[in-house]
Amino acid sequence: MSAASAGGGGRWASTGYGALFYLFLFGPLLIMTGTAFNSSSFPRLSPWECFTTDWFGVLLNDRRLMDGLWTSAGIGLGVVLIAVPMGLAGALALSEIAPRLRAALYTVLITPVLVPGVVLGISTIVFWGQVGRALGMPTTGLFFDGVFLTIAGQVTFVSAYAMLIFSARLQRFDPTLTEAALDLGASPGQAFRKILLPFLRPAIASAAFLTLLASFENYNTTVFTILADATFTTALASKVRYGIDPSLSALAVIIIALTLIGAITHEAVMRRRAAILSGRAARSRLYGHPAGRLAVHPATILALLVALAGLAVWQGSRYDSSACRAGVLEERRALQEKLMQEQRARMRQTAPAPAVPTEPPAPGGNGSGFGGAFGSGLRPGGSSAAPAPTPAAPSPAAPGSPPPAPGSNPAPATPFGGAFQGIRPPGG
Amino acid sequence: MSALAAGLKGFAGRYGPGVALFVGIAVTVWVVLLITLPQLAMIDISLRGSGALHGGTGAGHTLSNYAYFLFGPNGQGNLFDVAILLRTIVAAVAVTLIDVVICYPVAYILAHVASGVGARLMVLGLIVPFWINEILRAFAFRIIFGSTGLINGLGTSLGFLAHPVDFIGADVALYSSLAYSYILLMIFPIYNAVEALDRNQIEAARDMGASWPRIHWRIVLPVAKPGIASGATIVFMLTAGALAAPQILGGPSSLWFTQLVYQWFNEAGNWPRGAAYATVLLVTCLGFVLLMMKVFRVPIGAIGR
């Protein structure tokens, strides 16, 4: 920031604007995080009832989500394995062909990114269905399989993401390096393997990562191509559409935590690389001292963060909010009792009036906090399918857990540990 | 075609026939089998009668599905569906404009005001929300804007809202969520464009006594234009094609056009009509984008750069 160029006023304006902007960006995440720890069965911050970690347990016991997670992981793996080489091929083709043709090919390859996902999904199932029928394939065949179709549909546009990453990297490649390799006696294949591929390695890693993420996140295409099956994201969407509870906030907390761990580690890696590249590492006292080097090594930082997260999970899994919950329940009952008594008193006064029960706040609620507003023209009456939030049936694999009282704490550590391992993208 | 062959030959010379073959096959599969043929298949099925339910081949081609979109079941005009399409386009344009207005200053700050640790933190801060699943982002806005959500809850308990406001019905939640979701895709193209601007130009203009609005209008904006066009195209297409957010946050009276496609396809099981509606969406959106690019004189090659 150069105050001279921006001027004092400009500086304040940009700082203020930046602050507002990041408030907008992080506000929803912070609110979601907060609601994950409120025992209220509708995700909210106020009124705050009890601090609880039970929603994580509810999340982990959602079979549909957890099954979807595995389906998503399989699809993601398939997409990465196809889209990364395909994006690489596209980028290589773009770098090599004549400029006039290049613009045309680029337009064709980039189009799937712009085409609405709905369109991609529909065209994919229609096309492969026709191919399958033309080949006389039974409807249980590969071309009618949700996982296959989803991979085909996602690869269409995810490859373009990979291609953009590779193109950016290739633009910085010095083609004389390939010529030098050839001149020094390497075969063309060796020049590719020993010179170009190593140069592209960072791009391969980021492309793999981005394609995995894009595949995992995708809804618009997948909701068509997955057919009767469900991925994590489509399962999540139907859960949100038909009633919400704070276990979704718990999911957001997990993803945010993983993202932060990943981002901080990545930052550490980048800093280390920059320091080494600039030669600063050799001079710096921090890097010069073995202990200092170890302390700022990305692996150390990652281990530290993971340990921290593990500690939080362990603490969270031991936390028992049942006493507080019982208190809240008791309070409500008392309130209800009082209201009823008042009503009875009133009824006695205005004797024959028909009983109009003041609706008490339903303990627990059913999560359809929006009532009719959310029936949405799509599927009438689909709004009350919320899972009853009896949080966390204790894991059967955890002997010695307390007897399953309502609102009991989930089994120590194991479900959380499992979730963290499960959600972390394979190989990520 | 000969240029393509020459390209492949150049490849074979550089990286060997194996790599050339791999590139040739992969690009062909991608272009033909994944991009072109499926689109043609979709257009084909959209031209078939309802005998082709669930993708079966009906006899002959017909325009009946498109006629249905325009004229409805009785041939008297289908104001409902056409209005939804128009509303979707207009709303997508609005969301895109909101994002341009929000993101331009941030991109500029990122490129020319912030530096060092601050800039890195800002970038990190941009990326983190983008990692959260699109469904969860919509969910967050439901928590905030729901009838018993954060704003209504706070508003009524603090007393400045007499009654809960129906943000969902007014589509406030939907537009906020869409604008929120695609911020990153707007900022980075603008940032890439603005970053190329030599800061000396800004300082020179400042030195000559230009005011800040004038500097932006005459110097920064022209440089940012391709980036804005690129970001706007992506955000517009994604917004117009969004499905999850309208499903989660859409009011009962306001459908997004993608939801119509979804209904015909997944709920009514009428594949030809669903395909026809999808084609209408695709053609309208692409046509609109191309028109805008023509108006603002931006080449399509600028997209994604």
Add this chain to the structure above:
Amino acid sequence: MTRDVLLDHVTIRFGSFTAVDNAYLNISGGEFFSFLGPSGCGKTTLLRCISGFVEPTEGRVMIAGQDMARVGPNKRPTALIFQNLALFPLMSVAENIAFPLEVRGVSRKGRRKRADALLDLIALPGVGDKKVYELSGGQRQRVAIARALAVEPDILLLDEPLSALDLKLRQHMRTELRAIQQRVGLTFIYITHDQGEALTMSDRVAVMNRGVIEQVDAPTAIYETPRTAFVAAFVGETNVIPGTVLAQSGVQVRLGTPLGPLVGTAAGGRRYQAGEAVQLFVRPEQLVMDAEGPIAATVEKEEFEGATRHVFARAGLQALRLSRVNAGAAGALGPGAPLRLGYDAARASVLPASDGGGAIDAGLTA
């Protein structure tokens, strides 16, 4: 014989553009041979053609008597040192040098041994484990040479490898390169636009202009007896005096010029008709103050450059320039001082005026 290169009427065209026009040249084994010319003259194309990256449109490239048509760069007994060196940034110095051995399947140990030996040769022992970016410009230069030598080529091709270095280092590397060449005894084919490099290092120099090889000769001959106006103007500084032939006897030509009648030597023993338009080329250091000299001029200004003083003079419309060694009684000359100038007619070339007048301009500005 094994290290000979024959360019057998090589023509290279890109579309309608002719980059190299009918080059015929024999480079013998163990020679240090330079191509000298302004940028865009086709010298780099010719080098890429010898190394196998460009196929000739017409003609043949013969190495050691073998036609190199359809022999890839990786199969030719040549090694090219690129202008930007093209060291592999992701590899260590030793890995770079050992790359030619790696692709041939030499064991890790054998590679390391050879790399260390080559590092000794280029006087950089012990840097094998460094990364390329940790080296200085001159060190990288030498590593690139070591890597090329690891191929054990018969012919080493160098594409302006010194152009990125600063003046001092460049001069040092000239001697170094020449020494390495004499030590290993390979054929060096060197490309440059810097005449100093070409003249100091080479056994022979080919001067190229617009795709055409204008003259192939030893450095002294190139400088002293240029065969074309382009060569005369491009190599070194020179005074160009236009004129018409009056008479020729043997190689001595008398010509009429705006400065009066002058005498020069017909380069290459060429015969001129009386009245033919020609140009007389006199080097600034050949133009000397001589009370008996045929040219009368006045001083316009003088520039001082350490060892030499450059005098800019004028005789009528003709600008003249002479270099005086800054020694002995060489005092400063004030503007307006009258001068009498003479030169050695045997070292002043007469060349046809039609011979690429435009090229002379290009040469002077290059």
